[in-house]
Amino acid sequence: MNATVARTLRLPAMAWLQSRPQLSTEALIALASLFFAIAGNGLFWNSAMATHPGSLRYALSLLLLLLGTHAFLLGLLVWRWNAKVVVSVLLMLTMLASHYMGRYHIYLDADMLRNVLATDRRESSELLTASLAAPLLLGLVPTLAVWRLQLTDRRWTAALSWRAGFLLLAAGVAVGGALLSFQEISALMRSQREVRYLATPANVLLGLPRALRGDNPVQRAPKLPIGLDAQAMHHASGSRPRLLLVVLGETARAQNWGLNVGARQTTPELAQKPVINFPDMHSCGTSTEVSVPCMFSPWGRGDYDEKKIRAHQSLLHVLDHAGIGVLWRDNQSGCKGVCEGLPVQSLADATTPGLCANGRCLDEILLQDLAAQARAKPGDRVIVLHQLGNHGPAYFQRYPPRFRRFTPTCDTVELGRCTREQIANSYDNALLYTDHVLAQAIGTLQGMEDYDTAMIYVSDHGESLGEKGLFLHGIPYAIAPEEQTHVPMTMWFSPSFARNRGLDLECVRQRAGRYTDHDALFSSVLGLMQVRTALYAP
Incomplete structure (x- = not known):
């Protein structure tokens, strides 16, 4: 039954x-x-x-x-x-x-x-x-x-x-x-x-x-050339070659940058060096995919044409046309097309003990053998260091334990489990580490007495840390909050670079206090390296 x-x-x-x-x-x-x-x-x-x-x-x-x-x-x-x-x-x-x-x-x-x-x-x-x-x-x-x-x-x-x-x-x-x-x-x-x-x-x-149109991870077309008329001005007899280090920051926002007189000092080492800070710097986009091609382009945000920017070569190609050696060192997700066909060193997969673990490297990896890499090719050089920086949401993984100075921290990628204070503390600790990396970079440049050396640091975009309910970045530019578009920029020049290039550093400091944006990078680098081209905007 x-x-x-x-x-x-x-x-x-x-x-x-x-x-x-x-x-x-x-x-x-x-x-x-x-x-x-x-x-x-x-x-x-x-x-x-x-x-x-x-x-x-x-x-x-x-x-x-x-x-x-x-x-x-x-x-x-x-x-x-x-x-x-x-x-x-x-x-x-x-x-x-x-x-x-x-x-x-x-x-x-x-x-x-x-x-x-x-x-x-x-x-x-x-x-x-x-x-x-x-x-x-x-x-x-x-x-x-x-x-x-x-x-x-x-x-x-x-x-x-x-x-x-x-x-x-x-x-x-x-x-x-x-x-x-x-x-x-x-x-x-x-x-x-x-x-x-x-x-x-x-x-x-x-x-x-x-x-998926144009230059993207799925479909790539050869870059159209720009700046084929570029020529580097001749150095005076007996002068040293120039080395310009461009440090491309990641996800650093101006509101937390210590040199901008923020609420807390996140740049104590740079504050002790003769740097020139630009407190009113603004990005071309709110993501790396937009900002990097834009800031290395002659068109930029002021005359923004995404298709045109992605289809053409970049500032680095113009420098290469002028005979200036270029090198892109990457600890991130690539150069987004701006270094296509040029020398590239990807360090993100390095295995250096103390700096690399679990498939990620701290940004000090970018400084390893930097002087030797600069000297590997004679003449003027421009080297770009692409940081991992403050890339979220794993801010707590962007710095070694000794830089965990602001506590309590958010030690998870699940930002919803953390308070705003914990998130900001982890973010600021990552900025402390960037400050240290930049100070170390300046120290390396100061030791290269066979070059006239200089450094430009600028972040690609900012970051939201919970303001207005927003986190991370990538908000459409037209409605993006200032936290995602207001970014830090800092410059350093060796005395010999400023003297031999004829720079009036007091004039630069005065100019630094006014509004500027990513559009200024293209011609500023050409001007510092004394490259003549019709693309240069005085």
Whole structure:
């Protein structure tokens, strides 16, 4: 009797497991769009509803707008032959994107997507934490359900007719949603246009094609030459060659830079040296992918043309055309195209004891054999040191234990588990270490008496540490907070460099107090190295 009952109970369960529910591709798209709108857009809902909290009509309007927009986009992309693969990828991608967007309050525009594509193994590994379990599970459950479906097969004429009708319906739903609360929606688009970068996966579907254009990690084209007319002025007889060290900082912000008279002294070693500080320096972008190509370009932010910048050679190529030896030493994720075809040393994979561990090296690795590398080629040299610097969220891993002076610290990449004070302390300890590295670099240059030496330090962009609910960087430039665009810049010149180049250092100090930005770097370096070219802006 018990066996008979067990078999009777088991039959429905087995039948359910063996069943293959049948669904049209359009119905699958509609269900996926509804899932995206409800489960994958937490930050979008929080940001959009903040303007009209408690308004059910406004919430319904946003829901219809999200649902219709995603259904229309998926209606163009998803067909029966690729439906399961594309929808599955989008389900997992949406859950992961929603997780990181909510945790760090980031916006997925084309520049941020380009950053994601350029992220190397070391950077991505720092973001793989236990907190990913929940979004992965939330994406896995509907993905498994998708693969159990049996999609309706139609003749191609019927399929096209159904799809045309579906696209019209999806567009109608989106337009109807906008019209339902037209005044509120239009006000949102005027005052918070950036909210569109929070609608997931629409932000990925629309931003990815732009992120993949031109110079990017997936598709690269040869750089168009610039500055072929460049010529270095002849030195006086018996004069020494010049060595300019350009230290490219990472994620350092001006508000925490000790030389800018911040709340605490994060640059005690530089404060004891005859450096010239620029307290009102501003970046070209809010990410390395944007700022580095821009700051080494003759066009810059003032005449910004992303396609033009990425398609052409950089300042380093102009120096090379003039016969000045260049070298890029990297402890980060590459030069973003500005050193293409030029000498490069990647030190991020070094194994030097005391400086390197677990696939990462501290920035002092950039100073090893620096003098020997400079002397390896005769004549004037420009060497770029690309720091790991303050790259987040693992600020606590950017400095050795002896620089843990500001406490308590945030010793995890899960910034949500730390207080603002702990995050700022870890960040400032990393700045203390950068101060030390720069002071050591100056010491190395001072010891090279066979060269006239100089150093420029400038960060590529800043960082948000919780202000306005934002963390990390990469906010679209038009709405970026000052914490992500106001960066430190400091210069040092040996007495012989200043004298032989004819620099009026008192004039430089006076100029340092005024506004400047990354656009000044291109011609400043050419001027310091006395390179003549039509690209030089006096």
